[in-house]
Each structure stands twice: as C-alpha cells, then as structure tokens.
Amino acid sequence: MNRIVTVDGERPYDVVIGRHLLGELPGMLGEGVRRVLVVHPAALATTAEAIRADLREHGYEAFTAEVPDAEEAKTAQVAAFLWQVLGQAGFTRSDAVVGVGGGATTDLAGFVAATWLRGVRVVQVSTTVAGMVDAAVGGKTGINTAEGKNLVGAFHPPAGVICDLAALETMARHDFVAGLAEVVKCGFIDDPRILELVEANVDLLTDPVAASRSDVLLELVERAVAVKAKVVSVDLKESGLREILNYGHTFGHAIEQVERFQWRHGAAVSVGMVYVAELARLAGRLSDDVVERHRSILSSLGLPTTYRGDRWERLLTAMRRDKKTRGDLLRFVVLEDVGRTARLEGPDPTLLAAAYAEVSEGAPRPSRAVDL
Ligand SMILES: NC(=O)c1ccc[n+]([C@@H]2O[C@H](COP(=O)([O-])OP(=O)(O)OC[C@H]3O[C@@H](n4cnc5c(N)ncnc54)[C@H](O)[C@@H]3O)[C@@H](O)[C@H]2O)c1
Ligand SMILES: O=C(O)C(=O)C[C@@H](O)[C@H](O)[C@H](O)COP(=O)(O)O
Numbered sequence: 001m002n003r004i005v006t007v008d009g010e011r012p013y014d015v016v017i018g019r020h021l022l023g024e025l026p027g028m029l030g031e032g033v034r035r036v037l038v039v040h041p042a043a044l045a046t047t048a049e050a051i052r053a054d055l056r057e058h059g060y061e062a063f064t065a066e067v068p069d070a071e072e073a074k075t076a077q078v079a080a081f082l083w084q085v086l087g088q089a090g091f092t093r094s095d096a097v098v099g100v101g102g103g104a105t106t107d108l109a110g111f112v113a114a115t116w117l118r119g120v121r122v123v124q125v126s127t128t129v130a131g132m133v134d135a136a137v138g139g140k141t142g143i144n145t146a147e148g149k150n151l152v153g154a155f156h157p158p159a160g161v162i163c164d165l166a167a168l169e170t171m172a173r174h175d176f177v178a179g180l181a182e183v184v185k186c187g188f189i190d191d192p193r194i195l196e197l198v199e200a201n202v203d204l205l206t207d208p209v210a211a212s213r214s215d216v217l218l219e220l221v222e223r224a225v226a227v228k229a230k231v232v233s234v235d236l237k238e239s240g241l242r243e244i245l246n247y248g249h250t251f252g253h254a255i256e257q258v259e260r261f262q263w264r265h266g267a268a269v270s271v272g273m274v275y276v277a278e279l280a281r282l283a284g285r286l287s288d289d290v291v292e293r294h295r296s297i298l299s300s301l302g303l304p305t306t307y308r309g310d311r312w313e314r315l316l317t318a319m320r321r322d323k324k325t326r327g328d329l330l331r332f333v334v335l336e337d338v339g340r341t342a343r344l345e346g347p348d349p350t351l352l353a354a355a356y357a358e359v360s361e362g363a364p365r366p367s368r369a370v371d372l
C-alpha cells in the first residue's frame with residue numbers, strides 16, 4: 001500500500017512512497033507539458049530508458065541525458081551541459097525535467113530546472129535513501145564549487161516526488177547506510193520513534209535488499225519525509241525553522257569540502273552530528289547520555305563518528321562558508337534534548353576546538369566505524 005506525504009506551500013505537491021511506482025510519473029508532470037528531459041547517472045540508465053519509453057507511449061517528446069556519478073554531477077560544467085541539451089531540444093516554460101537518481105542527481109536536475117528559463121517544472125524520481133528522505137523533497141537544489149558544498153543553488157520545489165523502495169535493492173551497502181544518517185538526523189531533531197526503530201532493527205537496516213522489502217524501512221522513510229515536509233511547508237527559504245534540517249551539516253559539509261567531495265555526504269553528516277552534539281555538551285546544553293546515543297546509534301550502523309585530527313584550520317575555514325553563518329558569526333543547530341533544537345551562535349573558539357578533539361581520530365573513545 002502506497003503512503004503519500006503532502007508538502008504544503010505555494011504549490012503543494014505529493015511525495016509518494018511505495019513499490020513499483022513509475023506509473024505515477026505522467027500524473028505528476030501536470031497539464032501542458034510536451035517535452036521532458038530525464039536526467040540520470042550511468043547506474044540508472046536502464047530505469048531512465050524505461051521512463052523515457054513510457055513517457056513516449058503517453059505522448060510526450062522524451063529525452064534522456066546521462067550525467068556523471070555522485071558529486072561529480074554537481075558542477076557548473078555539468079549544469080551547463082544540461083542547459084545546452086535543453087536549448088538544443090527547444091524546451092519551453094511549459095516543459096519539464098525529471099531527475100532520476102540519488103541526491104546528487106536530483107540536486108543537479110532541480111537546479112537546472114530552477115534556472116532554465118528562470119524555472120520549469122521538475123519531478124524527482126528518487127532512487128537512494130538520502131534522496132527519498134531528504135534531497136528530493138523540499139526544493140533545495142544546487143551544485144558545489146571548489147570552496148564548498150551547495151554554494152550555488154536555488155529554492156525550487158518539485159511538482160512531485162516518487163520514492164520507489166524497490167529501487168533501493170540494488171544499492172551498495174555503504175551508500176544505503178550513509179543515507180540512514182539523514183534518517184537518524186530526523187530522529188534526533190524531531191521524531192524520537194525513528195531512533196527507537198533504528199536501534200531495534202540495525203541488522204535489517206544494514207542489508208539493503210532485506211531493508212527495502214521491509215515495513216520498517218517504509219515506516220522510517222515515511223516518518224523522515226513527514227519531518228521534512230512539516231518543516232519545509234512553513235519555511236521553504238530557510239528563514240528560521242528550516243535550519244534544523246541542517247543539524248550536523250556545518251561540520252559535515254566542512255569534511256566534504258576538505259576531502260574534495262570524495263566522502264559520502266551521509267558519512268560526513270554522521271561525524272558532523274557527533275561533533276555538534278559534543279559542542280552542545282561542552283556548552284552545557286546537552287547531556288552526556290544524548291551525546292553517547294549519537295555515537296552508539298551511528299556506529300551501530302557502521303557510520304563513522306570520528307575524523308582525522310590534523311585538519312582543524314581547513315575545517316574552520318570551510319565552516320565559515322556555511323550558509324547559516326552571518327558575517328563572522330558561526331551558527332550551529334544544536335540539541336538541548338532529543339527533539340528539542342536550539343541555536344548556538346558564535347561559540348568560543350576554544351569550545352569549537354575542544355569539540356573537534358572529541359571527534360578526532362585517536363581520541364580515547366571506542367569507534368566501530370567501517371570504511372565509508
Ligand atoms: N537538497 C537537499 O535537501 C539534500 C538533502 C540531502 C542530501 N542532499 C545531497 O544529496 C547528495 C547525497 O545523496 P545520495 O546519498 O543519494 O548520493 P548520490 O546521489 O551520490 O548516490 C550515491 C550513489 O548511489 C548510486 N545510486 C543511486 N541510486 C542507485 C540505485 N537505486 N541502485 C544502485 N546505485 C544507486 C549513485 O550512482 C551514487 O554512486 C549530496 O550531494 C547531498 O549534498 C541534498
Ligand atoms: O533541506 C534542508 O534544508 C537541509 O538542510 C537538508 C540537508 O540534509 C541537505 O544536505 C541540504 O542540501 C543542505 O543544505 P545547505 O543549505 O547546507 O547546502
């Protein structure tokens with residue numbers, strides 16, 4: 001049975017979660033669309049071709065465009081390639097883009113849709129855990145620059161999102177588990193039941209095939225999407241509440257930039273959540289127990305909770321480029337308890353460095369992180 005989460009806003013849209021859902025796509029494209037560009041990485045070429053053929057049967061003029069894998073897709077060069085494709089195929093404002101893939105692909109496809117003719121429709125067909133519970137929903141689109149993550153982008157909500165859990169069966173375990181970091185994030189910021197479900201089902205959730213076929217994953221995806229939908233429905237452009245979805249990302253994005261985008265996003269966010277939990281603890285705002293719960297739940301999934309200890313200056317430079325920063329003021333989303341978020345603004349530099357020491361490799365703490 002499919003689950004539907006509706007995202008409110010200027011143009012409400014549905015996130016449909018279930019199995020074998022590609023038939024939903026034409027309905028989501030809406031009235032008046034004639035041409036459709038299906039953007040996908042090589043790993044999803046067969047799916048993209050099936051979508052193109054189906055769209056043609058429904059009378060659309062459908063094209064596919066293959067883009068590089070993962071973060072390699074989120075560049076100005078790849079965006080420019082897609083603008084060229086759209087231009088040469090004569091896409092007008094009543095035409096549409098469909099993103100088929102993980103968060104990297106849908107961030108790119110969404111950004112190209114946001115910028116082509118100053119905005120055409122996009123439907124996201126998400127094929128990863130991180131994409132389904134987070135990237136495809138909420139309209140944050142963008143690309144990276146050498147200086148940092150998602151530094152160029154636009155808020156451009158989709159016309160609909162398809163989360164076909166059957167697609168997850170082919171995912172590599174490390175990519176699958178990395179996506180669970182965003183699910184755990186939703187648990188810490190808003191929905192404690194998510195944490196209980198993850199803690200009770202670690203073995204199942206670290207097996208992509210078994211997890212994808214389970215009601216546990218269906219419930220987790222629905223709950224995480226519901227958290228995201230609740231937030232972005234009232235604060236699309238991140239003027240306040242939406243910042244909570246950035247929990248763990250200040251330090252996480254800094255790792256990604258320092259590692260030249262070779263780390264998985266979810267793995268970096270995993271360390272970032274432990275970092276900011278330690279920061280909140282050192283600032284006297286979070287209990288030891290909740291900090292340790294971060295470590296235990298993330299490491300039980302095989303996610304990293306530590307990072308190399310010799311990168312502080314570079315991490316700090318990267319954190320200053322975080323979108324929550326205002327002028328020289330570094331700002332963090334912190335927890336005061338599970339489900340209770342707050343902001344920590346301009347923490348003392350010694351506190352920032354002390355939290356780094358707590359997540360540095362070699363710090364006297366147990367870690368069961370695997371090679372993500
Ligand atoms: N816009 C947002 O709100 C938002 C939210 C969260 C994450 N993100 C972004 O999303 C990206 C991370 O998303 P991700 O984890 O999906 O990464 P990803 O898109 O890089 O996908 C991970 C890997 O899985 C492969 N893949 C995708 N679907 C597959 C399938 N069904 N079977 C087999 N392999 C498959 C991809 O080819 C890739 O190699 C980052 O760029 C992050 O910044 C954006
Ligand atoms: O939707 C949001 O808002 C988020 O912050 C969700 C994050 O998981 C996601 O990684 C997002 O792309 C980060 O946004 P950024 O503004 O920090 O680039």
Ligand SMILES: [Zn+2]
Nearest residue numbers: 134182265269
């Ligand atoms: Zn994220």
